[in-house]
């Protein structure tokens with residue numbers, strides 16, 4: 001099997017995630033700013049757990065090569081991407097201290113602990129499958145918004161968010177993630193107990209991504 005099989009298994013959930021109103025409204029500039037603030041604060045908390053999941057990938061490895069593989073991603077996340085997130089949030093008036101003190105919303109707890117539990121109870125492939133909708137989905141969102149006729153960059157307060165995920169750097173980084181995931185899935189038949197379990201993990205994480213957009217939307221109501 002390959003990553004495309006995982007998406008096909010939950011096609012409707014995948015579209016609900018990657019074509020959600022939250023991202024469409026980011027692209028048109030119409031998203032309520034309180035929805036975005038809530039999302040940014042929760043995403044800070046999400047990213048911390050995401051880093052823990054990468055550390056878990058080292059723990060779940062057998063060979064030295066496997067142990068080294070998550071390191072560049074973990075390092076980039078802790079040394080630069082978190083700082084980028086903090087700096088970006090500062091431009092919206094949100095401080096790191098404020099985000100650190102922010103209570104975790106239900107969707108954040110559910111999603112991050114689901115990923116960590118899947119990794120702890122399962123193996124490395126389970127863990128990377130649970131992490132996959134996160135990286136791949138944002139690339140699909142970025143690619144779509146980059147070509148969407150209704151995307152507005154001029155005067156859009158969310159312009160840099162749209163440009164980050166539609167940009168060449170992010171897109172090419174995800175190609176490597178997909179290549180590695182496919183290498184892990186290659187030997188597993190789609191029509192097997194293992195294949196089915198991986199599809200279910202991917203589907204659950206995808207549904208959690210939908211819930212993550214929804215909790216942002218809900219904060220503006």
Ligand SMILES: Cc1ncc(C[n+]2csc(CCO)c2C)c(N)n1
Pocket residue numbers: 043046047050077081133134135138209212
């Ligand atoms: C809820 C949520 N899901 C996915 C991402 C995307 N994402 C998470 S970590 C990372 C960098 C590692 O490649 C990226 C792009 C996000 N920010 N928030």
